[in-house]
Amino acid sequence: MKRIPVFATLVVMAAVAIMIYLGIWQLQRAQWKNDLLVEYAAAEGKSVVKWPVRPDPENLPLFRRSSLDCGQVTGWRSSSGRSRNNTAGYAHIATCNLAGDENATAQVVIGWSKSPKSPDWNGGRVEGIIGPDSKHMLRLVSGTPADGFRSNASPSLENIPNNHMAYAWQWFFFAFIAALIYVLALVKRAKEDSG
CATH class of the missing domain: 1.10.287 (Helix Hairpins)
Structure with missing residues (x-):
């Protein structure tokens, strides 16, 4: 052998x-x-957090309530999304320069529709829930949609792999x-x- x-x-x-x-x-x-x-599931009952201008990838404040001032909309993208009543369509996401800091940007989901055409929204104060964003780590899902649009579904734990x-x-x-x-x-x- x-x-x-x-x-x-x-x-x-x-x-x-x-x-x-x-x-x-x-x-x-x-x-x-x-x-x-578990931490994300408990976020709903936690206090409002300041919008993380420079988020820490290891400690994202997902599913927390937050707000920001969109000083200027510099771009739009539409992605598949669901309305608050779970209808399929498009989520409209604005890239915003934050008021008071031209170098800081944020992604803001400002409404839902059945059409990919972006809303006529030029910025302003936005309050909502921080959700994950595949391109920019996180985005703010507005609780109040732009005129003529409907509210998006809130961010869900089901979307976290x-x-x-x-x-x-x-x-x-x-x-x-x-x-x-x-x-x-x-x-x-x-x-x-x-x-």
Whole structure:
């Protein structure tokens, strides 16, 4: 019988160890995300926060009430969204220069409609709820829509991805399969050597 190949065994063991490490890391991330979701769920009863001009990506005040002064609208984008009564359509998001700080901008969801055409809104005081934004980390969802538009649905915890547990099991499964395939290869090699 030939000796077990040392280099190949070390490579497989290292790969399996890395996959197990990634699985454990994802379990830790799952716990972190669960704690974060509990904090977000409790945000509704918390006090109003000042709009975070320079948000900390690790400590976003999502789902908290806030306000800002949109000094000037510098752009618009429309994305798929739902109205407060859960009708599908378009959320209209203004990019605002904040009054008093020309270098600070904010994303403001100012209304919902069935058309992608942006509202005729030029800024002003906005009060609402801070929600996640895929391009800019966060946005303020106005509680009062622009004239001729309807209110958007409030930000929802359902839109916060929480798939770390699935990723953890995926890494553990990959580690198991890699180890199993290597053991089967060694058994096959041993049979061929003895036969």
